[in-house]
Amino acid sequence: MNESDAMNPARREALALGRDMLVGGAAACWAGSPSARAASPRRDAPVMRKLTLRVNGAAQALELDTRTTLLDALREHLHLTGTKKGCDHGQCGACTVIAGGRRINACLSLAVMHDGDEVTTIEGLGKPGHLHPMQAAFVRHDAYQCGYCTPGQICSSVAMLEELRHGIPSHAAADVAAAPAWTPDELRERMSGNICRCGAYSNIIEAITEVAGAQP
Amino acid sequence: MKFDTPATKNPIDRLAVVGHPVDRIDGPLKTTGTARYAYEHHDAVARPAYGYVLGAGIAKGSIHSMDLAAAKAAPGVLAIVTADNAGPLGKGDKNTATLLGGPTIEHYHQAIALVVAETFEQARWAARRIRVDYGPVDGTFDLARAKESASKPASGKPDTAVGDFGNAFAAAPVQLDATYTTPDQSHAMMEPHASTALWDGDTLVIWTSNQMVAWGVADVAKTLGIPKEKVHLMSPFIGGGFGGKLFVRADAVLAALGARAAKRPVKVALPRPLMFNNTTHRPATIQRIRIGATREGRITAIAHESWSGDLPGGKPETAVDQTRLLYAGANRMTAMRLAVLDLAEANAMRAPGEAPGMMALEIAIDEMAEKLGIDPVQFRIANDTQVDPEHPERPFSKRRLVDCLAIGAEKFGWKARNPHPAGTRDGRWLVGFGVAAAFRNNLVTRSGARVRLGKDGVVTVETDMTDIGTGSYTIIAQTAAEMMGVPLHRVVVRLGDSDYPVSSGSGGQWGGNSSTAGVYAACTKLREAVATKLGLPPDADFADGRVRAGSRDVAVADAARNGELVAEDHMEYGDLDKRYQQSTFGAHFVEVRVDAATGETRVKRMLAVCAAGRILNPKTARSQVIGAMTMGVGAALSEHLVVDRYAGFFVNHDLAGYEVPVHADIPHLDVVFLDETDPMSSPMKAKGVAELGICGVAAAIANAIHHATGVRVRDYPVTLDKLIDRLPLLAREEES
Secondary structure, eight states: OOHHHHHOHHHHHHHHHHHHHHHHHHHHHHSSOHHHHHTOGGGGSOOEEEEEEEETTEEEEEEEETTOBHHHIIIIISOOTTSOOSOSSSSSOTTEEEETTEEEEGGGSBGGGGTTOEEEOHHHHOBTTBOOHHHHHHHHTTOOSSSSSHHHHHHHHHHHHHHHHTTOOOTTOSOTTSOOOOOHHHHHHHTTTSOOTTOOHHHHHHHHHHHHHHOO | OEEOSOOOSOGGGGOSSTTSOOOOTTHHHHHHTOSOOTTOOTTTOSSOEEEEEEEOSSSSEEEEEEEOHHHHHSTTEEEEEETTTSOOOOOOTTOSSOSSOOSEEOSTTOEEEEEEESSHHHHHHHHTTOEEEEEEOOOOOOHHHHGGGOBOOSSSOSEEEESOHHHHHHHOSEEEEEEEEEOBBOOOOSSOOEEEEEEETTEEEEEEOOSOHHHHHHHHHHHHTOOGGGEEEEOSOOSOOTTTTSSOOHHHHHHHHHHHHHTSOEEEEOOHHHHHHHSOBBOOEEEEEEEEEOTTSOEEEEEEEEEEEESTTOOOOOTTGGGGTSSOOSEEEEEEEEEEOOSSOBOOOSSTTHHHHHHHHHHHHHHHHHHHTOOHHHHHHHTOOSEETTEEEEEBSOOOHHHHHHHHHHHHTGGGSOSSTTOOEETTEEEEEEEEEEEEEOOOOOEEEEEEEOTTSOEEEEOOOOOSSSOHHHHHHHHHHHHHTOOGGGEEEEOSBTTSOOOOOSOTTOHHHHHHHHHHHHHHHHHHHHHHHHTOOTTOEEETTEEEETTEEEEGGGGGTTSOEEEEEEEEEOSHHHHSBOEEEEEEEEEEEEETTTOOEEEEEEEEEEEOBBOSOHHHHHHHHHHHHHHHHHHHHTOOBOEETTTTEESOOSTTTSOOOOGGGOOOEEEEEOOOOOTTTOTTOBOOOTTGGGTTHHHHHHHHHHHHHSOOOOBSSOOGGGTGGGOHHHHHHHHO
């Protein structure tokens, strides 16, 4: 969390709510009889929160159960199902979206933490007939098979090239202080949070390399 | 249409569209997130309720009682389905364990309840409020300990024998007798098993992620006790399957039951951590291989025995099958034994049988070549056979294994390989080359399609075939375009709907050849209808959007000017696959680098050379092979469902613990397809390729690691702990 987030009372409150929910959840898992819990239904009544997401340039006002992840807000409430749920645990990258210019796993983030945030999903990058250059490169290089990890791979790669452009270092760099090289090994390292079980990796790196080469 | 004589020249041979590396026609949908998967049909299903599955917390035993009170009282809960209240349920023909457990529990994380609520969060919360009192009993979870009690499986061919293996092996001057193990593995496809179900009167409408639509209809109907005609099942996009979605799973049945109980559409996705123990997996094997050879390197005796486990009523992993066909040798035997294990159901995963079988056999072949002092490529070539070794009167339809090996060796630069293991070092890296043969049988199966020629000249194909990432949409479109003589963009393909003719479905690498052959049959009928309508002879030529015969030259679309023309047919097969052994062949070449200090293995480069009949689309076919090679890297180096032998479940049941390859693990992959047609397979002259690609990969890597380090590991995966205390150069440094 950066300075301005810490000063944002709405966000602080939302995070506190999130923590409360987690603590309550943990306690209920381990303690108390079911009948005792059933006797106090208000304790597990959903806590609702109003928020606005700016998704693909459009403001979206929502009132959500605070347990709702950004991923489920997009998929189940805004019906933007291009963002995929592969694991819901931050292990596969299928839910990668771009929030505030950074790629994140939407499943690891509660929607209420993003009140007012700009979020770009796969639907915001391009549409059939008007593909983003990365989407077009994925088609040309057959950089997908089943297609389920594909939106995450594409969102991740678009944001990843920005990270490279800004000189953000990676584990693959020999010298983290130097400007990162645009090598396949760099791309592979930086894309390793996006699993493709169909095994299109070889083609995905070629698609990204082509786009990276066209936009130095 | 019946295919019972070898294919001769036909419209596909024109290769105006078929055989070209065209982009996938569903690519723009998949890359923009507009392809709809089973959980995503918001357009068709308003206000679905959400189901959350509770899995059993014990591996074996029974449920004494379930206290649902707290869960029922939880906010938003609409219904809770358990075996107690679901009414009588059958068991699908393709399922070994029941999909809704209770009171009997057959395996860990067997579904025991579905909580249906207004929201996902409410359903999840309420599911955790269910209290279950279990009566656990002891189970059997350890294949090594159960091996002695394993018995002859009831199905298949558990024992085969030709000649006199015992005496021939004993007499062989060079012998190998080694035992290999492969671990339990998970499909781990990216889209979890998911279904959306609603009841339209007494008809179940269900979108589910399933490779085999007709099997799915039959088993949903059987499980729910309703007629097949009352199930409308759709699976237009499937986020990966690899065999894990061949069968109806708990999400589909529970979504249907939940929708009935809640009187609302219900959608259910299996939570990722539930999938590994709830659904099917590739079972672990123990394999003993014995090979006897002359000093010149001719195999005289070969034996392959395999042990695997499954739930009661289950089947063995047929890991010995390829050994009956791959190499020559007059004296041979195979045997499979099946132990009862109380883990989740064992079943098909990409190239069942051959994938784990080749993991063992192709190390054994490497070991034998080393014993003989013969190059492993040459040893394989020397023991090639052009006939079924058990039935020498039965030839292979096409068998170019030798070409695959020789061409691959040339392209890979195999002759630069140091003949001595542990003999090449590049800085901190020990460098090794490895090779393995690839082999997978080609299966053909009945497949149907319906083809429409619209007034606008657009050709529409309808079949219940599925596209699990294989490229079915595209190769079916190419087939119809070729047959009807229209450009690709004038073809629409509709798949994965039980309202369409029954197809082969996707499995066993039979889908590409079989489903396009079905489209060929339907298009043949449509061509006849078009020719009749236009008053042209049946042998009219279809090309460039025109139908031509003699001096007549008419637009195809003209035939439908007064109304759509529709034709439906299926392809069925005679006995060509009995008279000829139909298989696919390949060779995998790998260079690995093993860290001399840590034993970490990195794959540097890989090449596959494949001979698999006509390649209908080299772009999508190549993707199938590189995907299989990637899965083979996982099998070689990291994939291992670890069994808790006391509690009886797979411990690493998520994508953090079950390690599949990621970008950083996979270099650029090279694939070469030999120019080949197989007229015995179908009019398409194509064969399967998606499973061939994984067969032998893991062994090629294990052989390369041995070549790099001198360490022979016979227990997969080849992780660094199995190498580190035997790394040669480190030991030498310690001495100095």
